[in-house]
Amino acid sequence: MPSFPNILININGVLAAPEEARISVFDRGFLYGDSVYEVTQTIRGIPFRLDLHLERLRKSASKIGLSILTTDLELKKQIARTLIALDEPTVYLRLVVTRGGEEEISLDPNTPGRENIVIIAKELKPYPIEWYEKGVRVIIADTIRNPLESIDPNVKSGNYLNNVMAFGEASKIGAYDAIMLNHHGEVTEATTSNVWMIKDGTIYTPPLRSGLLEGLTRKALLQISQHAKIPVFEKTITPQELFEADEIFLSSTTKKLIPITTLNEKKIGTGLPGPLTQQLRQLYDQHCEHTLKSFEPEWREILGLLG
Numbered sequence: 166m167p168s169f170p171n172i173l174i175n176i177n178g179v180l181a182a183p184e185e186a187r188i189s190v191f192d193r194g195f196l197y198g199d200s201v202y203e204v205t206q207t208i209r210g211i212p213f214r215l216d217l218h219l220e221r222l223r224k225s226a227s228k229i230g231l232s233i234l235t236t237d238l239e240l241k242k243q244i245a246r247t248l249i250a251l252d253e254p255t256v257y258l259r260l261v262v263t264r265g266g267e268e269e270i271s272l273d274p275n276t277p278g279r280e281n282i283v284i285i286a287k288e289l290k291p292y293p294i295e296w297y298e299k300g301v302r303v304i305i306a307d308t309i310r311n312p313l314e315s316i317d318p319n320v321k322s323g324n325y326l327n328n329v330m331a332f333g334e335a336s337k338i339g340a341y342d343a344i345m346l347n348h349h350g351e352v353t354e355a356t357t358s359n360v361w362m363i364k365d366g367t368i369y370t371p372p373l374r375s376g377l378l379e380g381l382t383r384k385a386l387l388q389i390s391q392h393a394k395i396p397v398f399e400k401t402i403t404p405q406e407l408f409e410a411d412e413i414f415l416s417s418t419t420k421k422l423i424p425i426t427t428l429n430e431k432k433i434g435t436g437l438p439g440p441l442t443q444q445l446r447q448l449y450d451q452h453c454e455h456t457l458k459s460f461e462p463e464w465r466e467i468l469g470l471l472g
């Protein structure tokens with residue numbers, strides 16, 4: 166089987182090594198980015214928050230008029246089969262659903278064609294410890310986030326060209342990532358994570374109306390902070406406010422909380438990860454353990470169904 170031992174692909178239920186995995190060039194995901202996707206990871210073999218990711222996948226799909234015919238149970242079973250075959254405890258898991266498309270090049274989303282389901286599972290190695298201990302440098306990109314009135318950035322679609330361009334601006338100069346503004350000049354998010362700032366003991370993150378993906382980590386952090394009685398608000402944020410913040414950090418499922426210690430050329434706060442970011446990181450780790458336990462029984466059931 167696979168000659169890349171730590172990567173396995175599942176296309177419409179067929180497992181394949183990466184070099185054998187094939188999808189049609191007529192697939193609309195390939196031609197137009199006409200697809201939706203989700204990324205999560207496994208922790209000790211269990212896909213983290215899978216139900217919430219599937220819920221968001223369907224939400225994204227419905228916003229672009231794509232009805233996913235495959236049931237959640239079938240998606241979960243295919244994920245389980247892939248994970249069993251890969252046999253790694255910590256796995257990056259990407260689930261892509263495209264609108265399909267067969268031997269026809271047409272923009273029309275109503276042309277017949279059955280969805281394609283692609284699962285990419287690969288061993289997730291730990292991220293560099295310096296990111297968390299020293300923080301990272303991020304830039305403010307010239308490329309702006311697409312407006313809500315266009316494809317809502319809250320749709321996690323295969324069309325990420327703005328984010329690709331913004332990330333390219335960062336990587337070209339050796340920065341970790343880029344924060345994107347909207348067309349009003351307000352902060353939205355980074356290319357694959359949400360943005361937070363801390364000022365005078367209060368936590369702020371931009372509201373969904375600024376145009377951003379409602380990250381599941383973001384959602385959890387809002388609840389965790391409220392629960393810990395740390396003042397937290399969703400509010401429009403300007404780049405100036407970011408530059409003057411005491412602490413800034415990014416949040417996402419696979420990378421959790423990453424402190425930003427330099428923004429463009431400016432040191433943020435003391436230039437080291439701040440105390441509140443560190444506190445939130447700990448609280449979030451505890452939350453992950455707790456959440457994982459709540460997903461464990463259902464996952465065992467899914468594994469049991471595979472026989």
Ligand SMILES: Cc1ncc(COP(=O)(O)O)c(C=O)c1O
Binds near residue numbers: 354359378379419
């Ligand atoms: C554009 C964007 N924003 C934010 C996030 C963070 O979302 P989550 O916390 O659900 O991983 C992602 C995740 O991939 C993303 O692509």
